Amino acid sequence: MRLQYIVQRLMWMIVSLIGISLITFVVSHIVPADPIRAVAGMEALGEQVEVLRQKYGLDKPLPEQYWRWLVNLAQGDLGLSIRTGQPVTEDLGRYAPATAELALSAMFLVAIVGLPLGVISALNKDGPLDHLSRIVALSGVSMPIFWVGLLLQIVFFARLGVLPADGRIDIMISPPPRVTGFYTLDSLLSGDMQAFKSVVQHLILPAANLAFGSLAVLTRMVRSSMLDVLGEDYVRTARAKGLKERRVILLHALRNALIPTTTTMALQMGALMGGVFLVELMFSWPGLGFYAMRSITLIDFPSIMGVAILMTTIYAIFNLLADLLYGLLDPRISVEGGAE
Amino acid sequence: MTRNKWFRLLGLIMALGMLAGCATPTPEVIEKVVTKEVEKVVTEIVEVEKEVTKIVAGTPVVEKVVETKVVEKVVTATPEPAAEPTERERTLIMSYPFEPSQIDPHAYFEAEINIPYNAVYESLFNMWGPDGEFTPHLAESFEYSDDGLTLTFKLRQGVKFHTGEDFNAEVAKWNFDRIMGMNLSPAGNLVRYIDSVEAVDDYTLALHLQNPTPGYHKLFAGNWAMKFVCPAAVEEHKTDDDPWAHEWFKDHMCGTGPYQFVSYEHGQQLVIEKFDDYWGAWEDPHFDKMIERIIPESSTQRMLLTREEIDLTCMPLELEDIKALQQEKGITCKSDPTVLIFIISVKATDAGETGPIMSNVKVRQALAHAFNYDAVIENIMGIKGSRISDMLFTPGMEGYDPDHFVYTYDMEKAKELLAEAGYPDGGFELELMWLEGFPDYPRIAEMYQADLAKLGITLKVFGAPPATFLDRIADPATTPDLVLRPRAPATITWLWIEGWTKVRFPPGGLNEGYYTNERFEELYQASTKEMDDVKREEMIREAAAIASEEVPVIWIAAVNDVMCFSDSLAGFVHSPWYMYTYWPYNLYRE
Numbered sequence: 040m041r042l043q044y045i046v047q048r049l050m051w052m053i054v055s056l057i058g059i060s061l062i063t064f065v066v067s068h069i070v071p072a073d074p075i076r077a078v079a080g081m082e083a084l085g086e087q088v089e090v091l092r093q094k095y096g097l098d099k100p101l102p103e104q105y106w107r108w109l110v111n112l113a114q115g116d117l118g119l120s121i122r123t124g125q126p127v128t129e130d131l132g133r134y135a136p137a138t139a140e141l142a143l144s145a146m147f148l149v150a151i152v153g154l155p156l157g158v159i160s161a162l163n164k165d166g167p168l169d170h171l172s173r174i175v176a177l178s179g180v181s182m183p184i185f186w187v188g189l190l191l192q193i194v195f196f197a198r199l200g201v202l203p204a205d206g207r208i209d210i211m212i213s214p215p216p217r218v219t220g221f222y223t224l225d226s227l228l229s230g231d232m233q234a235f236k237s238v239v240q241h242l243i244l245p246a247a248n249l250a251f252g253s254l255a256v257l258t259r260m261v262r263s264s265m266l267d268v269l270g271e272d273y274v275r276t277a278r279a280k281g282l283k284e285r286r287v288i289l290l291h292a293l294r295n296a297l298i299p300t301t302t303t304m305a306l307q308m309g310a311l312m313g314g315v316f317l318v319e320l321m322f323s324w325p326g327l328g329f330y331a332m333r334s335i336t337l338i339d340f341p342s343i344m345g346v347a348i349l350m351t352t353i354y355a356i357f358n359l360l361a362d363l364l365y366g367l368l369d370p371r372i373s374v375e376g377g378a379e
Numbered sequence: 380m381t382r383n384k385w386f387r388l389l390g391l392i393m394a395l396g397m398l399a400g401c402a403t404p405t406p407e408v409i410e411k412v413v414t415k416e417v418e419k420v421v422t423e424i425v426e427v428e429k430e431v432t433k434i435v436a437g438t439p440v441v442e443k444v445v446e447t448k449v450v451e452k453v454v455t456a457t458p459e460p461a462a463e464p465t466e467r468e469r470t471l472i473m474s475y476p477f478e479p480s481q482i483d484p485h486a487y488f489e490a491e492i493n494i495p496y497n498a499v500y501e502s503l504f505n506m507w508g509p510d511g512e513f514t515p516h517l518a519e520s521f522e523y524s525d526d527g528l529t530l531t532f533k534l535r536q537g538v539k540f541h542t543g544e545d546f547n548a549e550v551a552k553w554n555f556d557r558i559m560g561m562n563l564s565p566a567g568n569l570v571r572y573i574d575s576v577e578a579v580d581d582y583t584l585a586l587h588l589q590n591p592t593p594g595y596h597k598l599f600a601g602n603w604a605m606k607f608v609c610p611a612a613v614e615e616h617k618t619d620d621d622p623w624a625h626e627w628f629k630d631h632m633c634g635t636g637p638y639q640f641v642s643y644e645h646g647q648q649l650v651i652e653k654f655d656d657y658w659g660a661w662e663d664p665h666f667d668k669m670i671e672r673i674i675p676e677s678s679t680q681r682m683l684l685t686r687e688e689i690d691l692t693c694m695p696l697e698l699e700d701i702k703a704l705q706q707e708k709g710i711t712c713k714s715d716p717t718v719l720i721f722i723i724s725v726k727a728t729d730a731g732e733t734g735p736i737m738s739n740v741k742v743r744q745a746l747a748h749a750f751n752y753d754a755v756i757e758n759i760m761g762i763k764g765s766r767i768s769d770m771l772f773t774p775g776m777e778g779y780d781p782d783h784f785v786y787t788y789d790m791e792k793a794k795e796l797l798a799e800a801g802y803p804d805g806g807f808e809l810e811l812m813w814l815e816g817f818p819d820y821p822r823i824a825e826m827y828q829a830d831l832a833k834l835g836i837t838l839k840v841f842g843a844p845p846a847t848f849l850d851r852i853a854d855p856a857t858t859p860d861l862v863l864r865p866r867a868p869a870t871i872t873w874l875w876i877e878g879w880t881k882v883r884f885p886p887g888g889l890n891e892g893y894y895t896n897e898r899f900e901e902l903y904q905a906s907t908k909e910m911d912d913v914k915r916e917e918m919i920r921e922a923a924a925i926a927s928e929e930v931p932v933i934w935i936a937a938v939n940d941v942m943c944f945s946d947s948l949a950g951f952v953h954s955p956w957y958m959y960t961y962w963p964y965n966l967y968r969e
Contacts, residue, residue, distance in 0.1 A: 070847060071847055071850045071851065072844070072846035072847040072849075072850045073846055073847075073849045073850040073853065073886075074846040076846070076849040076850075076886060077844075077845035077846040077848075077849055078480065079563065079564055085886050085887045086562075087562055087563060087564060087566070087567065088886060088887075090562065091563075122480045123480050123481060123629070124480075124481060124625075124626075124629060125626075125629070133645055134645070134646065137646075168391070171391075189678065192678075192679065192682060193682070196682060196686065197682045197685065197686065200686065203688075204679055204682050204683055204686075204688070205674060205676075205679050205683070206647065206672070207647065210472055210648070210670060210672065210688070211466065211467060211470070214644060214647075320675050320676060321676055321679070322679075323647075323672070323673065323674045323675060323676070323679060325644070325645060325646025325647045325673070326646075329478075329646050329675075330646070333477070333478065333480075335844075336815070336816075336844045336845075337480075337844065337845060337846055338844065338846035338847065
């Protein structure tokens with residue numbers, strides 16, 4: 040049944056992707072622009088521009104262009120980037136690992152800080168820690184992400200000099216040989232501890248910047264769920280049975296409090312992917328955001344659509360995982376919908 | 380709050396503080412002052428034996444006595460050899476805000492890589508030096524045939540590519556074949572004028588021209604001059620579908636320059652290192668390695684320069700960051716003139732809704748008088764700009780007259796001209812489009828908007844990325860009334876004024892105001908064939924005078940290169956003909 044459910048969701052995901060691709064195609068082509076001429080050079084001769092236009096298939100009618108793109112997509116081909124001239128899949132493969140590394144690091148920070156902070160806040164309701172987490176939450180949702188990034192750079196780099204301001208690795212250290220594209224993993228795989236240390240140092244500020252907003256949301260969500268759960272009868276029963284408080288909190292309360300939190304975390308992944316674009320610019324992080332900004336500036340249709348499809352796919356997968364996790368956390372919930 | 384809770388809060392704050400303190404600091408550049416003793420006084424106890432005469436029982440007796448003395452000696456220390464510069468000291472780290480789309484010099488030239496470009500690749504001639512003098516480089520001399528149809532270059536001997544092969548006439552000819560075979564943007568100025576290329580002998584290259592083309596040799600110098608790539612690298616990386624190895628050259632480099640390519644991490648950095656067999660030799664101090672870092676944010680570049688993590692910012696930062704850096708010790712921000720200019724192209728065609736208004740020369744002259752040139756430079760551009768005269772030439776070009784000012788900021792004059800044109804109170808709406816990518820443009824546009832409002836003219840302003848910009852100007856009916864953008868001049872003056880002829884109507888050119896004048900066209904055509912320098916200059920001056928009268932363009936400012944750098948750098952050679960770069964070969968650290 041679960042397998043059937045997964046297959047069904049994947050089918051609907053494909054439908055969503057087609058919808059997203061159509062919207063992106065229409066929007067990017069509505070903008071009056073001539074990306075071919077921009078790439079050919081402002082004073083390129085007409086014939087040179089036409090040669091390039093044919094190469095990228097932009098001399099065909101729009102419906103035919105979209106159909107060809109869909110057919111190629113089914114074969115895993117996202118076309119050629121007008122800006123770089125490289126296959127978009129190759130470009131995405133080059134830039135995506137940096138974004139994935141940053142986003143996963145941020146999610147990790149959100150989880151290891153947000154969950155305990157939310158639990159502690161709930162247990163110390165209206166206490167000093169609860170007030171502190173409220174301040175953090177308010178700051179996280181109200182301060183613009185680029186402003187937080189700038190503050191982090193000024194405090195930790197310019198003033199204190201304890202963390203680097205930008206980049207993925209120290210300029211005088213060679214990047215590790217590429218295996219996964221994740222500098223942390225690749226440096227461990229090659230045994231280069233100097234590179235690993237530098238990579239981790241470079242990850243701290245951008246990951247913290249990216250995590251800040253989501254951390255705030257998650258903390259409040261966990262707090263709220265915990266407060267609901269702590270008032271339930273089964274928690275009172277568990278305490279009455281004489282179970283250790285830690286067991287009551289972690290095994291009985293938190294597990295149930297995580298159910299609504301899981302959805303929040305999946306949705307926050309979407310917010311993270313949105314924020315990653317700005318963070319990458321602030322911290323000179325060579326990821327998808329960096330790539331996408333240049334592509335958008337030059338109205339590079341294939342790249343824009345490639346990034347949109349990739350982001351949508353990631354978001355859809357995380358949502359699916361969240362739904363599946365629901366069922367794991369609470370066996371009463373059937374993935375087909377509703378409690379059994 | 381109870382006391383316990385206060386203690387817990389205090390404990391949490393202390394724990395957070397300790398955690399932050401435990402973070403391993405990133406290596407910091409620390410300046411150490413070491414005092415070396417060259418001479419010092421040393422105290423020594425010595426025993427000296429001497430003879431002493433004593434009187435013993437009335438008889439002189441000589442005795443040997445050992446005397447202990449404390450002696451001070453001056454000792455000179457052996458001078459220590461100077462410490463070897465560290466790898467960081469031998470490396471130049473520079474920043475650019477954008478990543479180039481690709482780095483094949485025969486495809487599309489991008490300014491985001493100027494220092495590495497000019498370090499790895501070379502052209503036949505150079506225009507380095509503050510006055511942009513035309514000097515030999517890979518070619519030692521040139522000569523035109525009597526009929527002007529053949530341009531012959533004598534090539535320098537002893538030049539090697541980074542792959543080890545010699546640079547000679549055959550290889551130079553092959554490079555021409557590559558550019559014209561790929562037929563991308565840089566081919567334009569070759570295919571239009573060259574009939575064929577001939578390797579006359581090992582070091583003599585002849586270009587057979589379609590027509591006598593005066594000054595054509597100047598195309599082979601400057602920022603956009605043709606560069607020479609390694610044929611061996613092309614041979615190694617070509618494929619059936621890509622016979623010119625364009626795919627490989629998109630993110631690799633191979634030329635004859637003093638530095639050779641090491642690596643390119645997309646979105647991060649490009650690394651080049653010294654080429655030991657460079658024909659220019661390595662007698663003077665030079666850098667061993669250069670790293671170009673891609674750092675989009677101006678504020679980040681400023682922070683990194685302050686903390687010595689980079690040595691040089693290559694494209695102008697935001698004015699606020701430049702001003703802040705000028706206050707920092709150990710950092711200099713230097714402004715050097717370039718031939719790049721900011722202009723407003725003025726629509727001069729009667730096509731489109733505002734055509735009847737804009738085709739009136741009095742209206743265009745009024746618009747030129749309504750622009751506040753000095754305020755723009757003083758308040759918006761700062762040291763990034765300087766006033767430019769309103770001829771059809773730019774600083775550094777032949778014939779430029781720095782005192783030729785016809786259009787000054789004069790609102791009374793502007794009102795008068797509008798009244799003569801039949802619009803005493805304005806009463807119409809115009810559009811101004813700026814090319815995105817230049818942070819000063821929105822403010823310049825808004826300032827102009829405010830001034831035109833005083834004349835009763837409503838100015839709608841907006842920015843456009845390159846792709847949209849080119850789409851809008853493609854049709855005279857849709858081209859905006861005013862277009863704010865940079866303009867980079869050609870090294871040949873008649874090629875520069877071609878920019879305002881029908882030949883350069885979009886697409887295929889940037890005469891986006893669609894300006895044309897019969898006499899101007901005649902003078903342009905004649906100047907492209909006139910081999911006599913004096914006569915040609917007269918024609919061009921007459922054309923310039925017509926353009927000045929008819930205002931197809933408002934000349935805003937000459938753009939200065941403003942590069943900020945650590946005071947430890949030296950060897951700066953700048954030329955107005957090379958943007959966002961110093962001559963890399965000359966740079967070194969003191």
